[in-house]
Amino acid sequence: MNLSRWTALSGPFQSLLRIVAAFIFMQSGTMKTFAFPIGVPPNGGTVPLASQVGVGGVLEVVCGAMLLLGWYTRPNAFLMSGMMAVAYFQFHAPNGFWPVVNGGIAAALYCFLWLYFSAAGGGPWSIDALRRRA
Helix, strand or coil: CCHHHHHCCHHHHHHHHHHHHHHHHHHHHHHHHHCCCCCECCCCECCCCCCHHHHHHHHHHHHHHHHHHCCCHHHHHHHHHHHHHHHHHHHHHHHCCCHHHHCCHHHHHHHHHHHHHHHHCCCCCCHHHHHHHC
16 A cells, blocks of 8 residues: 555544544443442442542533543543543652552543643544534
């Protein structure tokens, strides 16, 4: 495959990255709020919805679903980027500098991934793109 054909796939790959990342991201929320596909370790239950972690779980489900669909991608991605920055610095960074040591790899990656989508948008396979065409 030549370079021009490969680079022409950047839009669909952008959408594919958004869809897969949002699907995986939502699982953190469904684990916290519905104990699905598993419950929160170590006991396998849910978290109280009125707690900070519970609110985070609800946002992961709701905003994650909107990101999966590419619906209001930029504001949702910006909100989730900020939430992941808070999660990293509040829950992970106090346990050490390196993300691999403090358990914050996912939070750090999602922070910058959602920051990218807040600037780049959802790509061609998104409700946002459909709304622009209409």
